[in-house]
Amino acid sequence: MKKIIQNESLAAQAYNLLKKSIISGEFSSNEELPEEKLAKYLGISRTPIREALMQLSMEGLLVLQKGRPARVATFSVEESLHFIELRRVLEIYNIEKVTLKVEEKLISELKENINQQLKAISKNDYQNFIEFDREFHLILASENENKKIGEMIHQMNNGVNRAFLILSNTLISSAQEAYEEHLRLIKALENKDVTLARESMIEHMDNVEKRFIKNFSKVENSR
Structure with a gap:
């Protein structure tokens, strides 16, 4: 430290x-x-x-x-999945609310953020990747007039990120997949396509849960 x-x-x-x-x-x-x-x-x-x-x-x-x-704090598998479930609800609601409001300035912020995500991946710096991943979703939430949404997403992210970092040796493929999902979200936002943005976020959050379950199973089976 x-x-x-x-x-x-x-x-x-x-x-x-x-x-x-x-x-x-x-x-x-x-x-x-x-x-x-x-x-x-x-x-x-x-x-x-x-x-x-x-x-x-x-x-x-x-x-x-x-x-x-x-x-x-400890995070059981069950509790981690509860965090992911709550975050899914918040993220989907938020993307539906902000897609039509997104301006070029915010798109630029998101693009700069995913550039930093890619740099972190290239350096195998997964702690920084997680920070940029968290920031990506908070940038999205910042566009919502209801600031409580951002605060709640922030809290859920802490729980989810802590859970994933327990499985830190599995982040190599997970980080790359999350990065590509973020790219698809940005494309939907650029086109102001609410349906595509919603579908992309649902896919992203479904994959977050699937990656967690899959990676946890790998760790358990290796013990």
Whole structure:
């Protein structure tokens, strides 16, 4: 885990560093994260650490219990599939609402994003790919007047991404497939084709679930 640098709020930096460590698997499921240990490691006081842990708890990545250290949340297969199911509903609803409103500026943002996705894939940098994947869907949600949709998609993404990162050695094919599905979504948006956009999102979210089940089965069978 990287150390703190003095250019933004300590709480924000601690949050970002700890979040990456959780998502990447550097901290394992159920691992306890005592505030004192984290503060010493990052070289900061416990106050910003506490703020960061609270935010991560709100996103479902940590479990906070009174009188005990924060603990990295676990994600069962069943719970992961619940996250995916909820995200599917949100993503399909959102794409139906925003397709006709999309302007060239947003299309450009999406294209720049998938260029970064492709670069991450070419470097086998799947942690960054996941960040760009998350950002892609948040860019789409930013076009929706109902900002709660974006917040909810963000929360569901955290659960889904954490689940996929448990299966990090399976991301090579998954990332390439997701990238190609994102390209099809952009094409539908460029054409302002609501039906195609909806069908493309349904296909994308169905494949997210299928990839998860398939990759989890591979890991289970290899044990």
